[in-house]
Amino acid sequence: MEDALKQNLRYLGLTTIERRFDEEAARAAEGQVPSFDFFSDMIAMEVGARKERAVARKIKKACFPMPKTLSSFDWTAPERINRELVQYLFRMDFVARKENVGFIGQPGTGKTHLLTALGIQACKRGLDVLFAQAIDIINDLSEVAGQPEYNERLKRYKAPDLLCIDEIGYLPIDAQGANLFFQVVSARYETGSIALTSNLAYQDWKQVFAGIECISAAILDRVMHHNHTVVIEGTSYRMKDAARLARETP
Numbered sequence: 001m002e003d004a005l006k007q008n009l010r011y012l013g014l015t016t017i018e019r020r021f022d023e024e025a026a027r028a029a030e031g032q033v034p035s036f037d038f039f040s041d042m043i044a045m046e047v048g049a050r051k052e053r054a055v056a057r058k059i060k061k062a063c064f065p066m067p068k069t070l071s072s073f074d075w076t077a078p079e080r081i082n083r084e085l086v087q088y089l090f091r092m093d094f095v096a097r098k099e100n101v102g103f104i105g106q107p108g109t110g111k112t113h114l115l116t117a118l119g120i121q122a123c124k125r126g127l128d129v130l131f132a133q134a135i136d137i138i139n140d141l142s143e144v145a146g147q148p149e150y151n152e153r154l155k156r157y158k159a160p161d162l163l164c165i166d167e168i169g170y171l172p173i174d175a176q177g178a179n180l181f182f183q184v185v186s187a188r189y190e191t192g193s194i195a196l197t198s199n200l201a202y203q204d205w206k207q208v209f210a211g212i213e214c215i216s217a218a219i220l221d222r223v224m225h226h227n228h229t230v231v232i233e234g235t236s237y238r239m240k241d242a243a244r245l246a247r248e249t250p
């Protein structure tokens with residue numbers, strides 16, 4: 001590559017073209033590719049690489065616990081799951097409509113798997129996502145409760161297009177925690193989607209939120225409005241996996 005071209009590509013930040021130019025130019029010359037097509041292909045390569053980097057940044061920022069995809073979800077594992085609904089959700093229309101999603105099921109039935117995969121899919125569609133466990137959100141907010149930074153901290157949970165909240169129900173939440181959780185749900189109500197997981201049916205949530213009926217009702221009221229619920233029935237995949245490994249190990 002000519003030095004001037006190299007410098008110009010670098011100046012414009014066209015790093016993918018810079019890296020691939022010599023190889024692609026040789027290929028184009030060999031195949032007698034018209035110059036317009038060559039130019040267009042090189043630009044497409046740069047755009048493709050930038051989009052990939054943008055998605056990777058969004059995924060990193062979202063703090064997923066592990067990489068999961070819908071295609072690695074084994075539909076035969078659950079005894080019952082509404083596959084059409086899950087596939088509909090992965091088309092992401094619910095985010096544009098500011099609707100909520102709940103994955104409800106026993107431990108090990110794939111709730112976190114689906115929540116993570118859904119969040120990653122949202123990143124791939126260019127959406128801003130944040131993934132967190134319910135208890136971590138509450139602890140994070142309680143650090144600054146009553147202080148001037150509180151509103152700024154709350155924005156962390158209000159700003160993303162999709163907030164993924166994992167594990168509502170395993171740990172009891174005290175009155176202050178319930179109040180802070182309500183603030184998050186309330187801040188997002190009809191302005192941004194929440195997708196969550198719980199091992200408890202909605203009607204049992206009052207056990208979680210310090211047994212306070214009114215605050216659990218207020219949380220539920222907002223979560224349930226414009227809500228899609230995926231109930232996963234079945235036994236733990238972790239157990240099945242452990243049993244399979246035990247069978248396969250001599």
Ligand code: ADP
Binds near residue numbers: 107111
């Ligand atoms: P939960 O959140 O419901 O307790 P997880 O989503 O954490 O369960 O699932 C436990 C493990 O089993 C994870 O590694 C997950 O990827 C895997 N898993 C669960 N269900 C399935 C499934 N139907 N197909 C593929 N892997 C699954």
Ligand code: MG
Binds near residue numbers: 111112113166167197
């Ligand atoms: Mg889980």
